[in-house]
Amino acid sequence: MTPKLMIPGPVSVDDDVLFEMGQQVRPHYGAEWTAVYNETRDLLKQVFKTEGDVHILSGSGSAALDAAIGSLATTGETVVVGNNGYFGERLEEICEGYGLDITRVSAPLGEPLDPESFRQAFKVDPRPALVALVYLETATAVVNPVREIAAIANELGIPIVLDAVSALGGLPLDMDEWGIDICASASQKCLGAPPGLGPIAVAARAWKIMESKADRGHGWYLNLETWRRFADEWGPWHPHPVTVATSNIYALRAGLLKLLDEGIEQRIKRYTKLALQLRKGVRALGMEPLTPDDQLAPVLTAVYAPDGVAIGELVGYLREEHNLMISGGLGGGLKDRVFRVGHMGPTVTEQDIDEVLGALRAFLELKHIPLAEPT
Ligand SMILES: Cc1ncc(COP(=O)(O)O)c(C=O)c1O
Numbered sequence: 001m002t003p004k005l006m007i008p009g010p011v012s013v014d015d016d017v018l019f020e021m022g023q024q025v026r027p028h029y030g031a032e033w034t035a036v037y038n039e040t041r042d043l044l045k046q047v048f049k050t051e052g053d054v055h056i057l058s059g060s061g062s063a064a065l066d067a068a069i070g071s072l073a074t075t076g077e078t079v080v081v082g083n084n085g086y087f088g089e090r091l092e093e094i095c096e097g098y099g100l101d102i103t104r105v106s107a108p109l110g111e112p113l114d115p116e117s118f119r120q121a122f123k124v125d126p127r128p129a130l131v132a133l134v135y136l137e138t139a140t141a142v143v144n145p146v147r148e149i150a151a152i153a154n155e156l157g158i159p160i161v162l163d164a165v166s167a168l169g170g171l172p173l174d175m176d177e178w179g180i181d182i183c184a185s186a187s188q189k190c191l192g193a194p195p196g197l198g199p200i201a202v203a204a205r206a207w208k209i210m211e212s213k214a215d216r217g218h219g220w221y222l223n224l225e226t227w228r229r230f231a232d233e234w235g236p237w238h239p240h241p242v243t244v245a246t247s248n249i250y251a252l253r254a255g256l257l258k259l260l261d262e263g264i265e266q267r268i269k270r271y272t273k274l275a276l277q278l279r280k281g282v283r284a285l286g287m288e289p290l291t292p293d294d295q296l297a298p299v300l301t302a303v304y305a306p307d308g309v310a311i312g313e314l315v316g317y318l319r320e321e322h323n324l325m326i327s328g329g330l331g332g333g334l335k336d337r338v339f340r341v342g343h344m345g346p347t348v349t350e351q352d353i354d355e356v357l358g359a360l361r362a363f364l365e366l367k368h369i370p371l372a373e374p375t
Helices: 015-021 031-048 061-072 086-097 115-124 146-156 204-212 224-233 246-262 264-284 311-322 350-366
Strands: 053-058 078-083 101-106 130-134 160-163 182-184 197-202 300-304 338-342
Touching: 015 246, 031 053, 031 197, 031 246, 053 061, 053 224, 053 246, 061 086, 061 130, 061 160, 061 182, 061 197, 061 204, 061 224, 078 086, 078 115, 086 101, 086 130, 101 115, 115 146, 130 146, 146 160, 197 224, 197 246, 204 224, 246 264, 264 300, 264 350, 311 338, 311 350
Parallel strands: 078 101, 078 130, 130 160, 160 182
Antiparallel strands: 053 197, 182 197, 300 338
């Protein structure tokens, strides 16, 4: 039986989204398709909160991140990368792939990046091609202070690329007001659709930078200018360069309609309530979340396991005995110490959180691990 997904993506999806995935395949060109594609882009604009352009890459979130970095920076240039976890590391790997010289801004494991560290990095390297960072570091559930970091980058005229793969639709985000140049995400997390799409929003400033660098020459498929050219030249019937994943885009549209119908702020409130419920519940079992409550991520909670608990065994038990899927830690340092519970799916309810808590309790009892005294 398909497990209930309480992992940080992909998420279990709504019936409307499932319905779209079950329809006969639809073509990727023509007036009817173009209307659906453009509507989906418009819905995404409302979620990114941008007047910029949105493209929907067929590929995962990493494809969108790869496109963002490769389209803005030229091999040999320097970049500043925020790295406080596995997905910060991924940003560095993408930059390395393009032959960029990286100045890393890090933070102790489990802590957010410090905006002042970026200011220091920009003193050492005042004109990097871009600064890139992750909004919600999914490996640790740490939320980085994007708005503050973007303000510094804006003040200095440094383009900023944001990995909002696990944040878009689940954390507050205002791309234009915060001054983000390119924001990349993925369909399978807070947008409530299946994996397969990398929505990407591009501000006018970012296009200007691309235009000013005629010799960038980074490929074709993940070159954002290719996507813009086709949207411009083939707009009325085939507004993208390739045969895009049409079923997934119909499904994403359904997920976005649900999100906007509920309201982004309202949904974030709902997720925050789930996060607080989970935090209270794990503490009652004698465990502590990795981040304090005033820094919680509405959509994801990482929890220290009690001493002596093998994370793999815990995750396996929930999967086998309770048909619930949660995640272990990700990346060095925390891999064997924390487990992560995703509550970023639009279908997750208070009952689901109770179910996870019940299953955790059962595991601890099975292992004779003392539970916290009731307070
Ligand atoms: C913050 C973050 N960035 C990037 C990725 C990579 O996304 P994808 O697996 O869709 O390529 C993930 C996936 O979990 C993520 O959480």
